[in-house]
Amino acid sequence: MSDLRFETRAIHAGQEPEPLFGAVNVPIYQTSTYAQPRVGEPIRHDYARGGNPTRDALQEVLASLEGGRHAMSFASGLAAESTLLLTLSPGDHVVLADDVYGGTYRLLARVLDGWGVGFDTVDMTDLGAVRGAVTERTRMVWAESPTNPLLKVIDIAAVAEVAHGAGARLVVDNTFATPYLQRPLELGADVVVHSVTKYLGGHSDLVGGALVLSDDDLAERLRFLVNAVGAVPGPMDCYLALRGCKTLALRMEAHCRGARAVAGFLSGHGKVRRVHYPGLPGHPGHEVAARQMRDFGGMVSFEVGSEEEAVRVAESTELFFLAESLGGVESLIEVPAPMTHASVAGSPLEVPGALVRLSVGIEHPDDLIEDLARALG
Numbered sequence: 001m002s003d004l005r006f007e008t009r010a011i012h013a014g015q016e017p018e019p020l021f022g023a024v025n026v027p028i029y030q031t032s033t034y035a036q037p038r039v040g041e042p043i044r045h046d047y048a049r050g051g052n053p054t055r056d057a058l059q060e061v062l063a064s065l066e067g068g069r070h071a072m073s074f075a076s077g078l079a080a081e082s083t084l085l086l087t088l089s090p091g092d093h094v095v096l097a098d099d100v101y102g103g104t105y106r107l108l109a110r111v112l113d114g115w116g117v118g119f120d121t122v123d124m125t126d127l128g129a130v131r132g133a134v135t136e137r138t139r140m141v142w143a144e145s146p147t148n149p150l151l152k153v154i155d156i157a158a159v160a161e162v163a164h165g166a167g168a169r170l171v172v173d174n175t176f177a178t179p180y181l182q183r184p185l186e187l188g189a190d191v192v193v194h195s196v197t198k199y200l201g202g203h204s205d206l207v208g209g210a211l212v213l214s215d216d217d218l219a220e221r222l223r224f225l226v227n228a229v230g231a232v233p234g235p236m237d238c239y240l241a242l243r244g245c246k247t248l249a250l251r252m253e254a255h256c257r258g259a260r261a262v263a264g265f266l267s268g269h270g271k272v273r274r275v276h277y278p279g280l281p282g283h284p285g286h287e288v289a290a291r292q293m294r295d296f297g298g299m300v301s302f303e304v305g306s307e308e309e310a311v312r313v314a315e316s317t318e319l320f321f322l323a324e325s326l327g328g329v330e331s332l333i334e335v336p337a338p339m340t341h342a343s344v345a346g347s348p349l350e351v352p353g354a355l356v357r358l359s360v361g362i363e364h365p366d367d368l369i370e371d372l373a374r375a376l377g
């Protein structure tokens, strides 16, 4: 399977026809327990918190797409992150990118902080700053690229070197790029985190998360935690995520095409002060993105004159739905400061008020541009 190409593995990895009737789709194994032929000898799983065949198939395809040996799927992206962070102990330290997903920051600042896990945030586009932030207690360096919502690009291979030099693991949240565009494990990262809710699911109809890694010892510890903590997904959501993975490559091509067109349009618009899109040659992370990504993704953000103007634009589009989240086939628009990033106001992760974030869907780019032109009007 590993010699097959990405698009083929997305459809075949872990997805053999079901043996009883030959169904070409992995069944939704809607069960909490499994009849065991003999005491202590289950067929594969004994109880569905620990494992489920629909979940197994999803995990196999995710591991294959990210190029990792192990994958675990979870009830949400934050459930995956929480479980991973539970491998830390009091006294351990985490270095966090200063533009990470707000929920990741909140988990460290307002949950783990009380358990004695310390952290510092740093601008990870500045390698000197990363080197200065690691201490002998640093166990994890946590990056995200491109970041949310400013689309900063972090050099994953370079940060991996700094993390490993300090004896820490590099965790990369690959939600925005997806494995179709970027494979952090191949660039030196140790663990990939996903909010499956976004592009992997791809249709805004599920909440899920995943971890992918190759380290056997860490995988064994995480498998123990999956069952011990219990933040697991149901089989229906695993089925929907599997279905999403099959069209990931096609969808990402369309997201990138749309985002490129929208970013080009916004760059030439008189009311737009600044466009953040790594595909634009003037973007500070353009070179690194071109090196470590296949294409530049479907997320675009831009700044207008004021927060009131940003709110007015976001409330004026018709095709772009005003909503949080991202990565679905439909285009979404939001104002991060009062919406997705309200919880990081006053923290190092605070974002400009006049910023508008777009998740460019797979509609025809011309219709999206006309919608934005009307809203900016």
Ligand SMILES: *Cc1c(COP(=O)(O)O)cnc(C)c1O
Pocket: 076, 077, 078, 079, 101, 103, 144, 148, 173, 175, 176, 194, 195, 196, 197, 198, 207, 208, 209
């Ligand atoms: C949404 C998101 C998460 C959290 O995932 P949930 O599925 O909402 O729990 C983490 N990281 C990034 C980059 C996200 O966009």
